[in-house]
Amino acid sequence: DVKVTQSSRYLVKRTGEKVFLECVQDMDHENMFWYRQDPGLGLRLIYFSYDVKMKEKGDIPEGYSVSREKKERFSLILESASTNQTSMYLCASSFTSGQVWRETQYFGPGTRLLVL
Amino acid sequence: QKEVEQDPGPLSVPEGAIVSLNCTYSNSAFQYFMWYRQYSRKGPELLMYTYSSGNKEDGRFTAQVDKSSKYISLFIRDSQPSDSATYLCAMSRGSNYKLTFGKGTLLTVNP
Numbered sequence: 096d097v098k099v100t101q102s103s104r105y106l107v108k109r110t111g112e113k114v115f116l117e118c119v120q121d122m123d124h125e126n127m128f129w130y131r132q133d134p135g136l137g138l139r140l141i142y143f144s145y146d147v148k149m150k151e152k153g154d155i156p157e158g159y160s161v162s163r164e165k166k167e168r169f170s171l172i173l174e175s176a177s178t179n180q181t182s183m184y185l186c187a188s189s190f191t192s193g194q195v196w197r198e199t200q201y202f203g204p205g206t207r208l209l210v211l
Numbered sequence: 212q213k214e215v216e217q218d219p220g221p222l223s224v225p226e227g228a229i230v231s232l233n234c235t236y237s238n239s240a241f242q243y244f245m246w247y248r249q250y251s252r253k254g255p256e257l258l259m260y261t262y263s264s265g266n267k268e269d270g271r272f273t274a275q276v277d278k279s280s281k282y283i284s285l286f287i288r289d290s291q292p293s294d295s296a297t298y299l300c301a302m303s304r305g306s307n308y309k310l311t312f313g314k315g316t317l318l319t320v321n322p
Contacts, residue, residue: 099254128309135219137314138255138299153309185254199245200310202254 098122099203101186107209114173116206118186127169128187128200129153129161131180138185144169145191176210183207214238217300217313226322230287234300234313237281241302241311244276246285249297249315258298259285290320 102117118127128143130153140153142161150161158180162170169188173180184207187200217234224230232246243262247255259274261267261283267274273286283302287294300313 135314137217138312140309143309187254199257199260202247202256204254205252 099186099188099201101184101203101206103206104204105207105209107211108173108176109211110177112173112176112210114176114208114210116171116173116184116186116208118169118171118188118203119167120186120188120201121167122188122190122201123166124188124201125166125191126189126200127163128189129159129169129171130185130187131155131182132185132205133182141171176208178210181208181210214311215300215302215313218316219314221317221319223319223321224290226290226292226320228290228320230290230294230318230320232285232287232298232300232316232318234283234302235281236283236302236311238302238304238311239278239281240304242305243303244274244283245301245310246272246274247299247301247312249299251296255299292320292322295319 099120129141130138132138144150144163160172183205185205186203189200215236245260246258248258249255261274264276264278271288275284297315297317299315301310303310
């Protein structure tokens with residue numbers, strides 16, 4: 096079974112703090128993704144990575160950065176947390192193989208972040 | 212016009228009902244279509260995927276794609292309380308393209 100784990104289920108931080116969200120997958124997937132999910136806005140892609148040390152901006156990268164030093168680990172960094180970054184953060188991973196069923200994304204359980 | 216439109220609901224049905232969930236899209240380049248199910252306080256999990264137009268059945272679930280109308284559907288037969296969740300449609304242009312998600316429809320199946 097594919098397993099995507101996220102370092103925290105719930106996190107409370109103060110405005111201006113630097114926040115690290117960690118994601119680890121155990122299936123040797125090439126691709127990893129960070130989304131945020133907000134009521135009425137759905138899932139929005141923040142950043143993604145197709146390979147180690149490689150990153151691409153998604154739809155809403157402002158205020159975030161990422162790091163992928165190892166294939167299995169993808170970190171999301173909030174350089175200076177703000178209240179509008181209070182959200183549910185979801186990590187996902189997938190293969191690259193040319194077959195859709197292998198490219199479908201597997202999600203972690205999510206981290207609920209509250210910025211005060 | 213948003214790329215993917217999905218009625219957020221909420222949708223409430225009695226146990227045993229047939230449920231129809233729908234998404235419309237504007238980008239004719241989309242070729243792969245997926246449905247994810249998300250239980251409360253959990254991450255989404257893949258339920259079904261289809262390629263191009265047609266139907267696909269898996270147990271009580273049927274996914275339908277009509278590319279000419281840019282419309283996809285998920286049907287749930289004999290709905291169960293355990294089907295209560297948010298259902299997200301997702302689509303992509305092909306290999307190595309990112310997924311575009313609908314906002315999700317909240318479904319409640321009442322015993």
